[in-house]
Each structure stands twice: as structure tokens, then as C-alpha cells.
Amino acid sequence: MRKNYLLGMALMASLSFYSCDKEVIYVQDGNGVESVADGAQIITLQVENGGDGLATRAGRPLYSAEAKQTIENVKLWICDNTGKVVYVKEISNWNTDGSTVYTTGGHGRQTTIELKDMDKLAAGSYKVYAVGYSNSSDYVLTDVTNVAEDGNFSENMVLSLSNTVGEEIFAGQMEFTVETGKGFKKPIVLNRQVAGAFAYVKDIPFMEGAKYLKLVASAQNQSLVLGNFNSVDLAGNGSGNDANVKYVVNGENGKSGSETYEISSIDLNEWFTAIKDENGDNLIDAGDNWKNPYSSEGHPTFQKGSAFGGEFVIPFAHVDGKQTLTLQLTNAGGNVLRSWKVNLRSSDEQLDQTITCWNSVSTDWSTEVTDESANIYSLVRNHLYGIGTRMNDDPGEGTDPEPNPSDPDDQPESLNNKQELVLKVNDNWEVIHGMELD
Template sequence: MKKNYLLAAMASGVMLFSACSNDEAIMDGSDNNAEQTLVLQVASTGDNLTTRAGRPLLSSEAKQTIDNVKVIICQGTGNGNVKYVQTIDQWSAEANASSKPYGGATGGHGREAIIKLADGDKLAAGEYTVYAFGYSDNSDYTDLAAKITGITQGGDFNENVTLTLNKIGEEIFAGSCELKVEDGKGFYTPVILNRQVAGTMAYLTDIPCVAGGTKLQLVASDRNTNLVLGHFANHDLDGNGTATDANVNYVVNGTATATDKVIYEIALDDWFNNPALDADKNGLIDVDNNNWKGESTKYAKGSVFAGNFVIPFAKTSENTFTLQLVDNASTILKSWKVKLPTGDKQLSTHTSYIWNNNTFTENVTVQDAADKFNVVRNHLYSIGTRTLDAPTQPGTDPDDKPESLVNKQELVLKVNDNWEVIHNMELE
């Protein structure tokens, strides 16, 4: 059997596609001996899972940790009766993994598995929709089992699945494609799974020493608890945060506003032995004399870091992000407005798609403001630059540079997508 592998997938996506048999015929409704084969490729899979479900967001590095992939093929386009299901688990397990590495001379990097539809599972001629979902073990999406992983052949499946999350954010991938199986004819159609959540992180240095200050926190104008899996991008990305305008999507696929708008917190005593120490009276927390206790092999000396995946949300009349220095009672001692830099893609006129509790509404000629903007799917919004989880020279590498908080009232965001876009946000 001749196999065709598409190796251009990067960390933003997972590819599910047909492997060719006899050059052209892949799925043939008239010949039950024709092989119907799906090749599943996950590019740049990460193996270091340090949270209960999903990976932590430690940098803008293009990676993902998918433990399982669920494939659902439905009759017709959109919602339909389920004709085939398959779950690939232990995707990247250290022992007896269900997938295998690929790469070598091709330059690819990731894992792949092949699914052959048995004679009893082969699709008859007709129109179908293929859905695929990549997710983590012990996921914190509370209804994942009922709405995706528990779907069986013979039942019905509805697109625009809404999942409830009991924490800020968790990485999950999804995609779909429509296909037509014809008698005597095959097809070669990729299904690309893209990241369905956004991300935000802060890599900071020169931390102000303010009496009573105990933590830094990023507060958003809104936060959602439900994630809608629909209106998929279904395109591959060949760069991390460098997608062309034609491939950049602005999708807000979140709903159900949360009361707590804090996205992440940085406890200063996790990074400094004494956050109140300012021996040289320069207004900053002392770094020397063993006061900074961060990991020098991972972070620039004197820096602090936090990051989180987040369900996308629409802009409001308030600043989208604000960085705050607070005390134990959450009293705000100092704050910084966070904004997109001049020239950011999201400040140009674009089309957005926002979930309105029933469908995705298309909004043409949208133009966000630097401080009030939609937080969209598969975009990373960062303060400071940190491109690797484990940089070789933290703080000295040009791709590893924390943002200083000295003499600033606003911070600049950097946005990355293979993340489709990496938004480097600004502080003022």
C-alpha cells in the first residue's frame, strides 16, 4: 500500500487523513476489498505532563500533550447519525504507546498512528462529516465523557459541542472535514485539529517593592467557563505565531461568564525569600544576597513567571487585561494597563466569529482597540518574551526576555498563535 504522509503539521494541529491505496482509491463504496485507512499524525507532541489534566503553559513554545484522540464519522454534513467511532488512547505513553515517532530526513517531528477500517466498518457511498478531538487524561472538562468520549456508533452527534470547565483553562484540540464517498472513487482529505483555547502569560522582572504587596495577578474584563467546539479553522500552520493573514482566525468560542476574573496569580514569596526586602532603596525587591529563589536554569535571575490557558471571551467596555500588585486582602496597591502594540494584527480590520448561544455570528470589518480587544482561539497573549520551556541561557537569549516593571503604567502584549498569532503585549 502506498502511504502519503503530510509532515507539515506543527504544534497547533493534529492531522487525520487518508492513506492512499492503489494511488487514488482510498475509500470505495463499491469494492469491499478496497482499504479504508486513516493516518493520524500529531506533530511536536510534548511528554512532560506536570498538571492533573493537560500541560502547563510555560512559554510560547510550539507543543502539546495529547493523551487520546477520538474520531467520530457521521452520516451527512453537520449533525448526523454516527457511522464510525474510534479512540486512540495512550498516544504518547512511555511504554506501549499507541502511536510511534516520525521524522528523520523528512524534517517532521511528532507521533503517528494508522487506523484501518475493518470490513464491517467501511463506509458506503454517501456524504459524511469526520470529527476528531484530542484531549488529556483526567480532563477537567466535566462533560467530556457525555458529549465526546462516550459517543458510540449508531447514536447521534451534534456539532458545536459545549463543554464545561471547572478551572481557568485546559488545552484541547479539535477539527472536522466533510467528505463524499463515491462508488469506484477515492478521496484524500486532511482533517486538521487546531487548539481550541487561547493562552496568556507574563514573564516579568524589576518587581516593585511595595509595603504589604504579596502577589501579582492578571485580571480580565471577562472570563468564560464553557468552551464551544465548532467553527473549526481546519488549516495547518507552518510557523509558530507567523501565520499569514489568510490563515489567521478570530474566533470567540466561549460562553457562560464567570464571577472571578483573575486569570493567574504570582505569589511573590514563591520567587523571593523576602518580598519586602529593598536594601538598596531603589524601590525594587532585592534580587541579590540570595533573596531571589527562582530556578536560574529556567528563568532569568530576578524574574517571575505565570501562564494559563483560557477560554476565549469577547471584549467589553473595560480594559481587556490589567496587571495588579495586591496584598493579602486583595487590595490593589499598584496596577498596569495591558495593551496590544502598534502594528499588531488584531488592531487591523478583520472578521471575527463570536458564539451567541446558538450559532457563530460573523462580524465583518472588526477593528479592536489596543486596550479593549477580543481574546480569541489559538492566540497567545504574552507580556515579555519566552519562546522555550527550558531555555539554554534564560535572560540572555534574545528569545528569552522578561518585561521590566520599572517606570511603567502600561504593559505591551505579544501574541502568538501556532499558535496562529503571538501578541506581545505592552505595559505602560
């Protein structure tokens, strides 16, 4: 029989910007030391909880750096040394009755698969692959759903996106050898394959005609490549101090032209009853003029006077000489009334890293880049980039519509007189990057 553990985890950041941490799916036993009977082949799929949207869409919305998961499906393939698929397992309703909660060696959900009789693997070398995804996904998942037993598996799957924004998805792989007469219990970790970005702000300048706060980027990729996995269990949600943290841009099919890519758009009319400045402090009035657009749902909760917008993002490499992220205050027609550069902190570890990128021409991972500076940087896989500190979806715990303003884990960034935005990067999500407004 055979067990594997799948795990997923995630984390976010502050109005400093963060790089996406990860939600991970594992195939492993909780401690890595559990014994198995001779000849037993055991796979435990384990999804670890690690690391905007007003509109309904596939996958979960990004509200914070909270470690959680909402995927409905996990599919696993075992391939022999020729790449032929010899075993397939699909699990639906993963986040409900398809798995159970576990707390050994992490926290998340898991299920156990036992390979028996005709399903048992013969002696030889194998690779296990697994993908965790949502129902009604905006990705074109043909290469996932149609790969069956006796087919061939392509590790570097390219998934195009039918929408304009990213969607959370997990994947990972593991290699192992089966010896005659011996069993195995091996881990495979599925990490989040996308990045994340959000803006959590307060003290918004009043300008006549102001309607939107938009987070825009210098580039956009529209397809996601599942490969070059980081199939390890990273400790901590966005701690960024794990030696196994990787810096990977796994996107392709970039948007053409000079048009900027809009990651998220905050409609200020969703957060304030009127865009006005009656007290003359040059800021949009908060107090009784503020409202939580999610209050009817009971969550999430936000600091009074704040506004939030965020999305998952297909990773992209920086554009030479071009500001990577910008926060813009615009009118209804899109004219920019004021803008802030969003920068990584000069001490951010990402600026010292060589970033591995998918090369769509040679169809391999042969491209490497080094980020130019704190304002010209890449958005990498499983890192979260955020403005403001936002560690939980519901700091008001479902009952307080105005959470404690002194909570250090829930601090919107003030835009009043600010010239810099700071980004931070996370782990469970892998790393949390602190960002600055310029």
C-alpha cells in the same frame, strides 16, 4: 481502508502579550500526495507540535510559547450525510505508545487507522470529527466520551469547565466524498481550542506588603464550544502571516457581575526568599534573594530575578469600554498596590479583524465583533497573549538554572518605570501578539 492525519501545534509570546497559537491535530498524509490502492480507505491521525501553574492540574501547564503536546486521548467519529455516526475510533496513551513521531510536512505525533471489511465506508458524503483531550480533564466530556456508533453527532459541543482556569484541548473536522470502487486519503487537522496568556517579568517594584502579581481580565467564559473549526495546518509557530489564521471566540456561559477574572497569580514568595529592598533601588532584591520554584523538577528554567505566571484561557469577547487585561501588584488581602494596563500594540493585526463569536441564544456563529482599541480587545482561540518573550519551557536545557540573559527568546519584561504592557499573538499558536504596559 482509511487513513486520516490529526495534528496539534502551539506557540507563545513575549512581555508583549501574545495571542494563543495552536497545537493542531491532523488527519492527513504528510505531503498530501501519497497514493492509495484502489478502494483503500486510510485515516492517519496526526497531532502536530506547534505552539502556570505551580499546582498540579489536568492538561499541561503553560510555561512558554513552545510547540508541544501532552494530550493522552484522541477520539474520532465519521458521520454520514444525516449526521449519524457510522464509525468511532478511540486512542488512549496518545502521547506515548498511542502514536509515533513524524517529521514529514511538520512535526508531531501520528497514528494510522485502516478501515477494512465491515468498517469500510459505502459511497456517499461524510464528515470526520476528532477531539484530543487529557485524562482526568476539568472539562465535562460527556458529549465526547458518550457519542457512540449509530448515535448522532453534534458539531457544536458545549463543554463546561469544573475549574476556574482553562485547559488545553484540540478539535477539528473534515468533509469528504467516497466514490464507488475508489479509495481515499484525507486530512483533518485538530487545532487548539483555547487561548493562552502569561506574564514573564523582572525588576518588580518594591512596595510594603506586596505579595502577588496578578493578571486579570475584564471578562470570563466558563464553557467552551467545539465548532467553527480551523482545520488547516498553519505554517510556523505563532508567525501570524498565514492566510488561514482565524479570529474566533468559542466560549459561552460568561461570568456575571463586575468582578474581574483572575487568569494567573504569581506568589512572589515562591520566587524570592524575602520581599525586601535592602539596596534602596525601589525594586525587590534579586541576586541571591531570587529562587526558581521549579528547580526541584529540573525544569523549567527562568532568568535570574524574574517571575512567571500563565494559563490557558477559554476565549472571550471584549467588554465595551473596559480595559481587557491588567497586571496588578497586590498585598495578601488582594488590595491593589500598583497596576499596569496590558495593551495590544496599535499595529497588531487583530485590531483590523472581524471576530466571529458563538451566540448562545441562537446557538450559532452569527455574532461578529470588531475590537475597539489596543486596550479593549478580545482573547481569541488558538492565540497566545504574553508579557515578555518566552519561547521555550527550559532555555537552560535542564542543566543551567540561570539561562543566558542575552538569549533573545527568553526575555522577561522589566516593570521598572513602565507604564505600558505589550501583548503579542502566536500561531502554532496561530499568532503572537506583542503587548504593551501602560
